Amino acid sequence: MRVDDSWSEITGHLERRCPAVARQVRAPASSESLRRAETAVGGPLPADLARWWRLADGMDGHHRLIPQLQTPMSVESALSSRRTWLDVSEHGDTCAGGQAGSPVYGVWLPQWLPIASDHGGTELFVDLRPGPARGCVGEFYSDAWEFSAPRWRGVAAMLDEVAAAFRSDEPVHGFRIWIDDDGIAWDHPGWRWAMGGSAIVDPDRLRQRYRDLVAELRVPTTTSDDGWTAERIAAHVKRNTELLLAVTDAIAATDPDFDRRMARAWSTGRRRRSASGDRVEPYICYDNSETFDPAVLDRYAAAGRSALADDIERLSERLAGSVGRIRGRRPIVYVHIVDGETLLDTAVEGWFGVLWAVCLRQLPIRVRQLRALRRPA
Incomplete structure (x- = not known):
């Protein structure tokens, strides 16, 4: 051309x-x-x-x-x-x-x-x-x-x-x-879970990302060609937020010595071992496989978009509060992260890096997916 x-x-x-x-x-x-x-x-x-x-x-x-x-x-x-x-x-x-x-x-x-x-x-x-x-x-x-x-x-x-x-x-x-009201971005599968380092996630910034998504869930949408309806996107986000909250609460229940022991696991060669390898107790693992399980998504989606939006709003407030409780720490946990059927990471990772990936990549991606489904005026 x-x-x-x-x-x-x-x-x-x-x-x-x-x-x-x-x-x-x-x-x-x-x-x-x-x-x-x-x-x-x-x-x-x-x-x-x-x-x-x-x-x-x-x-x-x-x-x-x-x-x-x-x-x-x-x-x-x-x-x-x-x-x-x-x-x-x-x-x-x-x-x-x-x-x-x-x-x-x-x-x-x-x-x-x-x-x-x-x-x-x-x-x-x-x-x-x-x-x-x-x-x-x-x-x-x-x-x-x-x-x-x-x-x-x-x-x-x-x-x-x-x-x-x-x-x-x-x-x-x-x-x-990706092109929408916010401008232009280029998405790559390898970026969707790019770990964001050890700096603590700003709870207010995390809240705003969720507010953007909840607001978009309240906009009428059309049907998706690839099966990712607004209800399925909401179901995915709700289940993922539940998992994020469970891990963050579990970290908050430990003392800083847990961070040091996990850091040793990171540095002594166990970082890339699977979840079935040697473990540091208490065993805290983030596994997002369920967030792509069709049966799980269908069960959650049955509640309807409005109810899901309300649930996500409540869960996100709890998550932001839990993140605030681990301020000043450098928590490390086991993770098993997939994107659809693709395994992206099975390792020991910094938890704030995972939360940054959610804040900077995962939630904006879901917002953009919802905007792409907007019903024409």
Whole structure:
């Protein structure tokens, strides 16, 4: 698909589905800006990149239009970022060998021009070295300082895949797009239970996540094509919240010595043992298998959406209170975590990491699923 067609489709979806994000698309870049870019890199820009910038000079804000977390950059931002990378890259100006698309480690090359950023040290760039792959799009990580292989053969291919994601939910490098009133996000199965570290979860933030979900449960919905009705989503969340509450209450009933003994289990090689291996007592385990069991979900769903919403509201308040009671501790428990039929983790994990995964990933995912089921007005 041509750049014009892909970009028109992308912006059309933004205007219809999240107009606040659509308003962050900048006006076309000026010819003068494009000439400055060509002067900086010492040659013509790839035709697809030049055309994209002539349609829109990047986006304002942080809107993750390109997976995983990348916001398109303006020409001036791209040139500024390039200068910064070259300033901190000790030998970039002497390591310009190789053809476009070939791996580079430890330096930023002057033939690389940023086009999108996650505003956290990872950027997409076009590789302007010579060769058949000139104009390919790569990703550079500041923590590793490496580029191993192109992600797309060019800007046109990148925009084509993003447009397909908007149009028909096609995955892009394993990521599926979420787009709603809140903006754009890219979901990957491996992120759904990404552990969030040992910092305590803010009970008020956890409450707000649940309030968002309960509010969405009270909005009329249509029937899901994949069997995940609003009632089933609510049943899943209710059962999971019961499990989270049971584990958190069990932790609160122990003393801090339990945390130390579990930490030793973590550090002495038992972290990856199954739940049937050596155990630290009292045995506290979070196992979310039931939250995907059709029989369990059907039994819970029979109560109806309104009753489930009320139950979730009460349970979430109790959970937030229980989380507050273990403030100052670093609890570690056994976990057995699945996502559908996929086993994600059987190990010893920090409990706050699990709660962060619920707060930052699991509850927002369920809210987005519910929003996708909204009945048209």
